[in-house]
Amino acid sequence: MNPTLQSQLQLRIKELDSISTAPAILRPLLEMLRMPSENIRIEKIVESVSCDAAIAAQCLRLANSPLFGRRQTETVRSAVMALGLEKVRSILFGLCVNRVIPPDKWVLDADAFWRHSLGCALVTQRMAKKIEYPEPEKAYLAGLLHDIGFLVNSLLYTEGFRECLRRAAEQHVALDVIEEQLLGFTHCDSGRLLSEHWGLPKDLADAAGCRHNTSLLPAAGPLACLVHLSDLLCRVRYLGYGYDEIMEVDLGGDAAWQILVASYPALKNMDLVRFTLDIDGAMDEIVSTVDSVFGVKTKATAGLS
């Protein structure tokens, strides 16, 4: 992305504050993301959520889903007790981000977007645990938020982004390739700028911003590499963006894999075929969870309308 375009994009992202429909609890949650987790109080989270019944209900549905252990929590407080503060914070943050775009402004199929994001969050976290990455919860959040650039592209560049999606689906290629051609920037670029605008920690911004540009990965660190690999894995297992993308991915030869193996040799002991089958096993749960939490029915072609 050239510097002029970057400045324009930065300016436009500020417009998001006035046109987005983000719930009121997004701000306090953003503040909490910047705090060390030991400084966050349960009361603060419970109080924030209590003013938004819809978010609280979605939070409980997600917290009680099989993906998170099929618990029977009935209040946000008990969800925090059962799942931990960081997990509930991540869940809530994901739910808020979902509301940034008004329902009629979604260019991408909202359903497919949330399956991909949730799938990527779970895969990133599983992979993080396998290699004993010290912050698996952050890995979950990084996976969940890695495509927030779509919010910017959908709201601020609606028609251009719609055309990108149409062409990517028609040619069965990666969306970022077409975004680069038509818009001059990708959803990763806009995702990084939105992360910075929201004041997200640098490693989360890097995870959103470096995925399709592997030359940036060495400086970005392990979280961005984990998210990059998880994103690829999800896309080759039908958890993509709602269109058929023709891909051939050599994960072991990927720059992100090489970087991670250098720091986490345990990755070499991961059977990628088995891991891929695990993702397949979780896919039905992801689909039904997204359907039940967001109440959206599958729309195979909705993203292209």
Add this chain to the structure above:
Amino acid sequence: MILPQILATKGSVGLRRLRFWCAGCSTGEEPHTLAMFLLEEKEKLLAGWTWDILASDLNDNSLEAARAGVYGEYSLRSTSEKMRRKYFKDAGDKKLQANDLLKAQIRFDRVNLRDDNKMLFQKGMDLIFCCNVLIYFDLASKRRVVQHFYANLLPGGYLFLGHAESLFQVDDSFRLVHFTGTTAYWKATAAQAGGVKK
């Protein structure tokens, strides 16, 4: 999506013949399906190309059934009505038999995958399918068979195993590649780098 890539690599050096091997073909469903696919592409993607399908198994009874090519509804459950009419004939008893055109595409042979002498003579393959066979082998035999497959594949060729089969801790000569919905093992060429290949 694999085929165009192989065609581009081979076409550039003037080789317009493809070799496929269904190792452990059992009663022949897999090679017959492959043959139908290739025939359907004959005037399109594969115009000007020839091919050879080797279908092998250790069990003589299975091979006999594969050569006969007679299938019931269960085996044909994914075969469309159009394909059935084009490549099969009525064999009575609600069964269909592969017609002469389809049969002519496949060379059946008895191959013991543990027989080194026989394995050494299956060179120049572009694609090898060996689905749910290696699961019956001990680790040492598995390694040996996979090394033969590697040696028999041309650079840039692919090995397909069964859905849940993995070469993890068996062999690291191949590169595992993910396609949309499936995985395969790839014999890398010197010029092809890793990462997202397409």
